[in-house]
Amino acid sequence: MTPVPLRVAIVGAGPSAFYAAEQLLHHDGLDVRIDMFDRLPTPYGLVRHGVAPDHQKIKPVAKAFAQVAADPRFRFFGYVEYGKDLLIEDLRRFYHQVLFATGAQSDKRMGIPGEDLIGSHPATSFVAWYNGHPDYCDQKFDLSQERVVIVGVGNVAIDVARILCLSPEELRATDMADYAIEALSRSHVRDVFLLGRRGPAQAAFTNPEIKELSELADCDVIVEPSEMVLDEISKQAVADAHDRALERKVELLQSFAAREPVGRLRRLYLRFLVSPVELEDDGNGHVAGMRLVRNRLVRSETGTISAEPTGVTEELRTGLVFRSVGYRGAELPGVPFQERWGVVLNAHGRVLDPETQQPIPGEYVTGWIKRGPSGVIGTNKPDSAETVQLMLEDAAAGRTFQPDADAGDPEHRLVRDRQPKCVSFGDWCRLDAMELERGREESRPRVKFTSVDKMLKALEK
Amino acid sequence: MKMESVLASKGPSVVTIGETRLLREAVGVLVEHNIGALVVLDAGRVPLGILSERDIIRTASVKPDFLYLTVAEVMTRDVVCASPGDDVDAVLRTMTLRHFRHMPITENGELIGIVSIGDLVKAQLDAYRGDIHTLQTQLMES
Numbered sequence: 071m072t073p074v075p076l077r078v079a080i081v082g083a084g085p086s087a088f089y090a091a092e093q094l095l096h097h098d099g100l101d102v103r104i105d106m107f108d109r110l111p112t113p114y115g116l117v118r119h120g121v122a123p124d125h126q127k128i129k130p131v132a133k134a135f136a137q138v139a140a141d142p143r144f145r146f147f148g149y150v151e152y153g154k155d156l157l158i159e160d161l162r163r164f165y166h167q168v169l170f171a172t173g174a175q176s177d178k179r180m181g182i183p184g185e186d187l188i189g190s191h192p193a194t195s196f197v198a199w200y201n202g203h204p205d206y207c208d209q210k211f212d213l214s215q216e217r218v219v220i221v222g223v224g225n226v227a228i229d230v231a232r233i234l235c236l237s238p239e240e241l242r243a244t245d246m247a248d249y250a251i252e253a254l255s256r257s258h259v260r261d262v263f264l265l266g267r268r269g270p271a272q273a274a275f276t277n278p279e280i281k282e283l284s285e286l287a288d289c290d291v292i293v294e295p296s297e298m299v300l301d302e303i304s305k306q307a308v309a310d311a312h313d314r315a316l317e318r319k320v321e322l323l324q325s326f327a328a329r330e331p332v333g334r335l336r337r338l339y340l341r342f343l344v345s346p347v348e349l350e351d352d353g354n355g356h357v358a359g360m361r362l363v364r365n366r367l368v369r370s371e372t373g374t375i376s377a378e379p380t381g382v383t384e385e386l387r388t389g390l391v392f393r394s395v396g397y398r399g400a401e402l403p404g405v406p407f408q409e410r411w412g413v414v415l416n417a418h419g420r421v422l423d424p425e426t427q428q429p430i431p432g433e434y435v436t437g438w439i440k441r442g443p444s445g446v447i448g449t450n451k452p453d454s455a456e457t458v459q460l461m462l463e464d465a466a467a468g469r470t471f472q473p474d475a476d477a478g479d480p481e482h483r484l485v486r487d488r489q490p491k492c493v494s495f496g497d498w499c500r501l502d503a504m505e506l507e508r509g510r511e512e513s514r515p516r517v518k519f520t521s522v523d524k525m526l527k528a529l530e531k
Numbered sequence: 532m533k534m535e536s537v538l539a540s541k542g543p544s545v546v547t548i549g550e551t552r553l554l555r556e557a558v559g560v561l562v563e564h565n566i567g568a569l570v571v572l573d574a575g576r577v578p579l580g581i582l583s584e585r586d587i588i589r590t591a592s593v594k595p596d597f598l599y600l601t602v603a604e605v606m607t608r609d610v611v612c613a614s615p616g617d618d619v620d621a622v623l624r625t626m627t628l629r630h631f632r633h634m635p636i637t638e639n640g641e642l643i644g645i646v647s648i649g650d651l652v653k654a655q656l657d658a659y660r661g662d663i664h665t666l667q668t669q670l671m672e673s
Contacts, residue, residue, distance in 0.1 A: 128665070130668065130669075131665075370614070370617065371611050371625075372611060372614075372621060372622045372625050372634070373618075373621035373622065373624055374613075374614070374616075374617040374618045374621040374622065375618075375621070376616070408543060410543075410643070411538065413539045413540070415543070416540055416542065417540065417541060418540055418541070418542075422542055422543075427542060427543065427544045441539050441540045442536050442539040444532050444533070444536040444658075445532070445657075445661050446665045447665050447668075448661035448662060448664030448666075449658060449660075449661025449665075450661070451660065451664050452656075453657065453661075
């Protein structure tokens with residue numbers, strides 16, 4: 071028998087959290103109350119701090135999330151941190167179920183010598199910095215360097231490369247943090263290298279992303295013609311795939327080889343079949359260069375085409391390196407973690423007891439902290455639907471936390487006691503309106519608050 | 532999408548069986564866990580083969596006393612294993628072309644998981660649904 075009302079706490083306020091809330095609120099006949107917590111005063115997670123600031127057409131998904139938040143059965147408590155202000159024991163006293171949707175907050179390492187030299191950064195730090203994430207607004211990136219290397223060819227790597235190559239006019243049309251627009255407008259970066267370990271046919275980027283690179287106002291895209299020639303394995307894979315988009319991607323990349331640079335301010339080099347093996351020290355602990363190994367492609371018995379080092383190396387001079395080779399979730403206090411995959415230990419969204427491998431009643435997970443970092447924003451919708459389905463089955467079977475009958479309203483008995491300055495969704499709407507207004511004054515989509523103190527001050531908290 | 536994305540939310544346990552066990556016991560394990568295949572391991576947890584429903588049915592059709600055969604006599608040997616870093620698309624294609632319904636996942640030779648073709652179809656379907664949802668959201672706003 072499902073508890074009435076079913077009280078659910080959601081930790082995290084990104085897309086997977088909102089999709090789960092939406093599915094719970096829209097479930098026919100379910101009497102549910104949802105409290106969503108986030109350590110930042112602002113909701114929407116990577117929509118605010120991850121999506122590239124020049125990709126405004128992706129951001130309106132937040133409008134759908136705001137509609138979810140408008141439901142009277144939903145409350146948002148921003149600036150309330152799980153693990154500091156709230157622990158699992160607290161949530162067990164007030165809620166029947168808790169859903170963790172905290173994302174993948176840390177980066178994978180390349181595992182090569184010199185990775186920790188000054189000037190070598192996770193790409194995620196740079197993304198969070200230019201997007202105005204309060205935890206990263208004081209980070210420093212040496213944009214006086216002329217040559218930058220980005221390791222990886224996934225979405226984040228492409229975003230970082232494009233942002234580094236935007237003109238001041240293009241930068242000013244975004245909702246990027248003010249300090250980042252200023253720093254990037256003064257940047258001395260001239261040559262940006264994107265490194266892919268496999269070939270052009272295996273590159274993760276999409277055709278619109280490639281086309282977008284070719285349309286940058288201040289940047290020539292340059293490829294090494296020899297790296298654009300498909301080997302026999304890739305030719306066969308492209309032929310077998312019967313995928314017009316893949317064929318078009320290869321054609322687009324190969325078309326760059328036929329173009330002559332027209333002398334734009336910056337050059338973006340797309341490199342394939344290379345992997346970094348070492349970052350070189352300038353003698354003062356700074357990155358001075360990168361040693362690369364050239365790869366060849368091999369096909370495994372399962373059909374996967376992977377890169378294998380040839381032993382042939384080359385040197386690439388650079389003073390600034392961004393690695394974008396994957397992400398991991400961060401361990402949450404009191405919640406079992408699966409180190410191998412960097413996710414909460416779970417089966418299809420049910421958190422598992424590490425001893426018994428059986429579900430822990432009442433604890434669930436969704437999004438990147440459940441499956442690892444994969445897919446686009448919308449991929450979180452079916453992922454959350456899977457978890458919500460199990461939450462509903464378990465609630466109907468009585469497999470929930472057993473909250474204290476006299477616990478009362480957690481807002482007054484728990485949350486405001488632990489964090490008196492917590493931010494409601496109404497507060498966020500005021501911040502949102504202020505940011506949009508500041509944006510209108512500067513003909514920009516919005517001008518973000520980039521520090522928690524400034525947000526709280528604006529809200530007079 | 533990599534195989535590790537599929538494995539990450541499947542839980543860490545893999546149901547296995549030793550090669551000297553009887554098929555009768557193997558059938559009991561399949562029913563108990565509501566699964567379609569068992570990975571057959573040696574003492575060092577290295578896969579020796581895979582025992583699937585299809586192996587059992589194929590044997591049952593020619594040997595009426597099949598329940599008293601050992602797992603080693605019925606299992607499929609020379610099993611193809613995937614790695615966590617393998618592409619889901621590639622593995623799915625290989626499973627389809629070679630009529631595999633299950634594929635063990637190994638890392639450094641050690642068994643760390645198993646996926647069914649259903650797991651991979653669901654992962655791919657969810658990826659497509661996610662792409663469609665994202666595109667629809669953008670189109671509605673443009």
